Amino acid sequence: xxxxxxxxxxxxxxxxxxxxxxxxxxxxxxxxxxxxxxxxxxxxxxxxxxxxxxxxxxxxxxxxxxxxxxxxxxxxxxxxxxxxxxxxxxxxxxxxxxxxxxxxxxxxxxxxxxxxxxxxxxxxxxxxxxxxxxxxxxxxxxxxxxxxxxxxxxxxxxxxxxxxxxxxxxxxxxxxxxxxxxxxxxxxxxxxxxxxxxxxxxxxxxxxxxxxxxxxxxxxxxxxxxxxxxxxxxxxxxxxxxxxxxxxxxxxxxxxxxxxxxxxxxxxxxxxxxxxxxxxxxxxxxxxxxxxxxxxxxxxxxxxxxxxxxxxxxxxxxxxxxxxxxxxxxxxxxxxxxxxxxxxxxxxxxxxxxxxxxxxxxxxxxxxxxxxxxxxxxxxxxxxxxxxxxxxxxxxxxxxxxxxxxxxxxxxxxxxxxxxxxxxxxxxxxxxxxxxxxxxxxxxxxxxxxxxxxxxxxxxxxxxxxxxxxxxxxxxxxxxxxxxxxxxxxxxxxxxxxxxxxxxxxxxxxxxxxxxxxxxxxxxxxxxxxxxxxxxxxxxxxxxxxxxxxxxxxxxxxxxxxxxxxxxxxxxxxxxxxxxxxxxxxxxxxxxxxxxxxxxxxxxxxxxxxxxxxxxxxxxxxxxxxxxxxxxxxxxxxxxxxxxxxxxxxxxxxxxxxxxxxxxxxxxxxxxxxxxxxxxxxxxxxxxxxxxxxxxxxxxxxxxxxxxxxxxxxxxxxxxxxxxxxxxxxxxxxxxxxxxxxxxxxxxxxxxxxxxxxxxxxxxxxxxxxxxxxxxxxxxxxxxxxxxxxxxxxxxxxxxxxxxxxxxxxxxxxxxxxxxxxxxxxxxxxxxxxxxxxxxxxxxxxxxxxxxxxxxxxxxxxxxxxxxxxxxxxxxxxxxxxxxxxxxxxxxxxxxxxxxxxxxxxxxxxxxxxxxxxxxxxxxxxxxxxxxxxxxxxxxxxxxxxx
Numbered sequence: 001x002x003x004x005x006x007x008x009x010x011x012x013x014x015x016x017x018x019x020x021x022x023x024x025x026x027x028x029x030x031x032x033x034x035x036x037x038x039x040x041x042x043x044x045x046x047x048x049x050x051x052x053x054x055x056x057x058x059x060x061x062x063x064x065x066x067x068x069x070x071x072x073x074x075x076x077x078x079x080x081x082x083x084x085x086x087x088x089x090x091x092x093x094x095x096x097x098x099x100x101x102x103x104x105x106x107x108x109x110x111x112x113x114x115x116x117x118x119x120x121x122x123x124x125x126x127x128x129x130x131x132x133x134x135x136x137x138x139x140x141x142x143x144x145x146x147x148x149x150x151x152x153x154x155x156x157x158x159x160x161x162x163x164x165x166x167x168x169x170x171x172x173x174x175x176x177x178x179x180x181x182x183x184x185x186x187x188x189x190x191x192x193x194x195x196x197x198x199x200x201x202x203x204x205x206x207x208x209x210x211x212x213x214x215x216x217x218x219x220x221x222x223x224x225x226x227x228x229x230x231x232x233x234x235x236x237x238x239x240x241x242x243x244x245x246x247x248x249x250x251x252x253x254x255x256x257x258x259x260x261x262x263x264x265x266x267x268x269x270x271x272x273x274x275x276x277x278x279x280x281x282x283x284x285x286x287x288x289x290x291x292x293x294x295x296x297x298x299x300x301x302x303x304x305x306x307x308x309x310x311x312x313x314x315x316x317x318x319x320x321x322x323x324x325x326x327x328x329x330x331x332x333x334x335x336x337x338x339x340x341x342x343x344x345x346x347x348x349x350x351x352x353x354x355x356x357x358x359x360x361x362x363x364x365x366x367x368x369x370x371x372x373x374x375x376x377x378x379x380x381x382x383x384x385x386x387x388x389x390x391x392x393x394x395x396x397x398x399x400x401x402x403x404x405x406x407x408x409x410x411x412x413x414x415x416x417x418x419x420x421x422x423x424x425x426x427x428x429x430x431x432x433x434x435x436x437x438x439x440x441x442x443x444x445x446x447x448x449x450x451x452x453x454x455x456x457x458x459x460x461x462x463x464x465x466x467x468x469x470x471x472x473x474x475x476x477x478x479x480x481x482x483x484x485x486x487x488x489x490x491x492x493x494x495x496x497x498x499x500x501x502x503x504x505x506x507x508x509x510x511x512x513x514x515x516x517x518x519x520x521x522x523x524x525x526x527x528x529x530x531x532x533x534x535x536x537x538x539x540x541x542x543x544x545x546x547x548x549x550x551x552x553x554x555x556x557x558x559x560x561x562x563x564x565x566x567x568x569x570x571x572x573x574x575x576x577x578x579x580x581x582x583x584x585x586x587x588x589x590x591x592x593x594x595x596x597x598x599x600x601x602x603x604x605x606x607x608x609x610x611x612x613x614x615x616x617x618x619x620x621x622x623x624x625x626x627x628x629x630x631x632x633x634x635x636x637x638x639x640x641x642x643x644x645x646x647x648x649x650x651x652x653x654x655x656x657x658x659x660x661x662x663x664x665x666x667x668x669x670x671x672x673x674x675x676x677x678x679x680x681x682x683x684x685x686x687x688x689x690x691x692x693x694x695x696x697x698x699x700x701x702x703x704x705x706x707x708x709x710x711x712x713x714x715x716x717x718x719x720x721x722x723x724x725x726x727x728x729x730x731x732x733x734x735x736x737x738x739x740x741x742x743x744x745x746x747x748x749x750x751x752x753x754x755x756x757x758x759x760x761x762x763x764x765x766x767x768x769x770x771x772x773x774x775x776x777x778x779x780x781x782x783x784x785x786x787x788x789x790x791x792x793x794x795x796x797x798x799x800x801x802x803x804x805x806x807x808x809x810x811x812x813x814x815x816x817x818x819x820x821x822x823x824x825x826x827x828x829x830x831x832x833x834x835x836x837x838x839x840x841x842x843x844x845x846x847x848x849x850x851x852x853x854x855x856x857x858x859x860x861x862x863x864x865x866x867x868x869x870x871x872x873x874x875x876x877x878x879x880x881x882x883x884x885x886x887x888x889x890x891x892x893x894x895x896x897x898x899x900x901x902x903x904x905x906x907x908x909x910x911x912x913x914x915x916x917x918x919x920x921x922x923x924x925x926x927x928x929x930x931x932x933x934x935x936x937x938x939x940x941x942x943x944x945x946x947x
Contacts, residue, residue: 042067042132053139055224055246056270059099060138062124066094070128079121079137087122087140098124100140141247178260178280181383185284197235197255197283204252225267230276232263235283255283258384285381288315288388291918293934294872297394298897299339299358300403306876306893307355309936310393311918315379315386318349322376339371339398351935352377354396362398370395393915394899404895406511406558406875407488407497410460415537415544423544427489427496430534430546431514432458434574436643436661437555438669439510439567440591440684442846446472447592448565449684450557451671452480453572453642453661454500460486466642467502468659468671470682475673477659478502489514492873493534494550494837495854497558509559511875511894512569513854515837515946516792519548552794552946554839554852558875560892566840566850568944570794573664577639581607581660581668586690586758586778588801589670590708590811590842591683597622598710598844599681600811602778602803603629603651604690604757611635615651616757618776621681622710623807626652627776630757636660646673656680665689667795685811688795690780694758696751698781700726702817702825703799704908704922706929706942707775708842709810714739715844716808717942718772719922719929721817721908724751730762733909735920736772737931737940747771753779760800775804777814786819788831791926794946811842812942817908817924826906828864831925832857838874838928838945847879848939855913855945857902869900869913882936912945 047063054060066072074091076098078084086101100122120140127133179185197203224246234240238253262280291311299305312319321344338344342356352375363369372395378385411427439450452467465480484501494514501507517535536547551571557563589601603617615632618625632651639645639662647658660668666689674680707718716739722732731748749764760777764770777800791797797816804810818825839852853874859867876893904910904923912921912930921930928945 043134051137077123079123230266235261258285285386290390292915294914301401303403310352312377320378406894411491428460434572437569439565441565443563447682449671511558512555513837514550514553516552517548570663576665585687587687589683589685593681598809602801620809699724704817705814707810707812709808788925827908829859836945841942849879851876880939
């Protein structure tokens with residue numbers, strides 16, 4: 001008999017740079033009966049329920065159901081109408097086994113591409129003798145009655161089935177070879193044809209014999225088939241496994257290293273006939289990932305664009321950047337598609353920097369024009385580099401000059417859409433009443449602390465106010481000049497600016513973003529969209545008026561006068577202005593001493609009858625620690641009409657003169673008013689009511705924290721969470737950024753609480769870790785019924801003031817994260833939805849950027865852990881020169897639009913802002929602490945975002 005060669009078709013890309021196209025089972029055409037055929041009622045096929053397809057010599061077990069007591073008769077017929085049935089049927093009550101006849105050894109000679117015959121069919125019937133029966137058809141694959149005289153390999157390019165195959169080698173092809181070392185093989189092609197095997201990623205490809213592409217699938221050769229690798233080897237981690245029948249085999253696995261491997265695949269049929277094919281598999285490295293800071297989507301002709309670093313991660317340096325890559329398309333011709341005037345530079349090999357100043361030539365017909373960012377990075381792995389593209393980079397829009405002007409116009413709120421009659425309500429109406437504010441930072445001469453209060457009339461006028469401004473040259477208490485002071489709530493309804501003129505002749509402008517509503521007004525997402533409804537609208541005496549007023553905000557000085565300060569404002573409860581402070585308070589202060597060292601203090605005290613007593617504190621002056629001080633005292637005067645009270649505190653050898661601005665009986669903003677000297681720092685902070693006696697049970701469940709200080713003359717900030725067992729043990733997560741050097745620890749150990757002062761210490765036990773920088777806390781025990789909704793009043797969720805005990809002199813705050821009841825972990829993106837007013841908490845040197853703004857958090861479809869932050873606006877003041885590479889850098893950028901994303905883990909940690917994990921964050925569902933981890937950010941800070 002002449003040698004019979006099999007025709008192979010392999011569903012995978014052959015000699016293309018990967019094997020691949022996912023697969024599917026061969027399609028079949030069948031006739032069924034009983035559970036897939038005729039059925040007279042009482043008898044039914046249970047298994048199989050539709051016509052099975054088997055190969056010659058194979059068996060299949062049949063099972064039926066029938067009425068109890070019936071006697072079943074099994075019969076076998078030839079379904080092709082070609083005479084007697086073939087094979088054997090062995091019945092046994094309600095089951096039977098059918099065995100197909102062996103393969104025929106008679107073959108006729110014909111063309112390799114002859115059409116195969118119809119499959120052989122057998123009909124099996126089960127009846128009970130009472131008129132009930134069921135039938136099932138069994139399909140038996142037959143051999144192709146011809147001999148292939150020329151071997152041919154086929155390559156399927158379909159990703160779902162063994163169709164649309166083309167012959168390989170193609171005309172003119174002389175060899176099958178791996179890509180040359182150094183060839184760039186982008187993983188973005190994965191999911192299309194061809195698929196790629198990627199290091200540490202599972203993938204599988206179905207491979208078929210040539211007949212699998214026919215309908216019905218009749219093999220070229222006599223089944224069953226045997227598959228082997230007859231020459232070469234498969235990449236480590238990959239193997240062959242059986243397919244849906246012997247006509248197919250699966251190449252699958254998780255490769256462990258990149259490279260290209262050639263091998264020969266052999267298929268042998270039941271008669272010993274053999275077909276072979278030569279193949280290679282390319283395994284590429286895991287793609288490069290990226291870390292990108294908040295990407296500003298708007299640029300303005302003639303205005304400096306905020307520098308955006310894009311850092312390549314998890315590759316092998318050095319990197320090669322290709323700033324001309326289109327996502328999903330071949331490389332384009334340089335230059336990259338950016339607004340004219342912007343450019344990509346590469347100050348660090350792993351980092352690309354987008355910066356510049358847009359020119360008018362970037363405007364099409366003089367109007368705003370959008371430019372996508374095309375960027376690719378390749379590393380130096382061998383033999384094939386890892387390749388990556390930054391995903392989710394929004395297009396950058398070039399806008400005509402000038403850039404937006406801070407507080408250009410007042411906004412309005414649509415009344416008809418949110419509870420009122422037709423018409424609008426002026427946005428200024430949502431800022432009305434007494435508001436206290438506290439800011440700290442630097443001017444050209446050194447540290448600055450500002451605390452004050454204003455009265456807003458709801459129409460943009462400031463009718464009264466008072467400020468305490470402490471600088472390195474001295475301290476002033478000044479009154480606000482109403483005739484020259486004003487405010488505007490802008491078009492976004494919760495953002496604006498405030499101009500304050502004072503009795504000393506100074507005028508300052510502040511930018512702010514407002515949040516929280518006095519009526520806790522919210523939409524279904526929990527918080528309002530600022531461009532939608534502010535704090536809601538109602539009808540009063542036939543007129544549309546605000547249903548609620550803004551109660552919180554983040555703010556910065558934004559006037560170019562050389563003072564760069566950041567802080568917050570809070571609505572004041574004027575009923576607390578009568579009398580003086582009374583009760584027990586915990587406090588926290590931070591600032592700078594006369595030598596430029598960071599200063600931090602935390603403690604507790606009692607107030608009554610115009611006096612402070614039982615003052616306890618820990619003070620850290622640039623690493624010089626005065627610890628566990630007790631027995632301090634002081635004075636506090638009566639409160640004036642602006643909520644201001646003067647005070648003094650002495651504890652240990654330290655003494656402070658203070659200005660306190662009451663927010664309520666439970667909270668006051670505090671700033672020192674002493675002349676900066678060797679014994680008097682400039683510091684500011686808060687005092688919040690607490691209650692003893694204290695114990696370990698005062699701290700239970702989970703809290704989050706932020707800290708900031710200085711290490712090696714550079715800012716050193718941390719955020720994280722801490723879980724307390726209420727008895728003695730704690731554990732947590734601590735993320736640190738020290739001048740772009742990042743760290744993460746998981747501290748655990750024991751804590752102790754002083755019953756009189758609330759002072760709490762943390763000590764690692766055994767081999768456990770402590771926090772990146774040790775600290776003590778003066779605690780405010782939270783109520784057991786506290787939930788994230790209470791955090792609309794920020795002081796309600798503060799659970800401790802922190803002071804570092806090492807040379808970094810860190811200060812910080814601990815806040816409620818989860819209580820005894822809901823909302824418990826696991827957190828998900830539903831906890832994050834809503835609008836956020838955000839701002840830099842504390843500038844830790846005079847190069848730290850200051851900013852405030854808003855962002856709206858929405859959930860990504862189909863995800864429980866991720867979402868987008870858009871749209872967003874911020875008022876930004878440059879500090880770090882790495883973020884302002886041009887010689888004509890603009891210091892103040894108002895109304896800057898940006899976009900970003902967030903993620904949240906089950907413990908509330910995650911990312912917030914920017915793209916692809918360039919921040920770290922922690923949340924309780926109402927407040928977020930986050931830190932920018934950009935490699936260019938050598939002056940990091942903690943940013944606080946509040947709903």
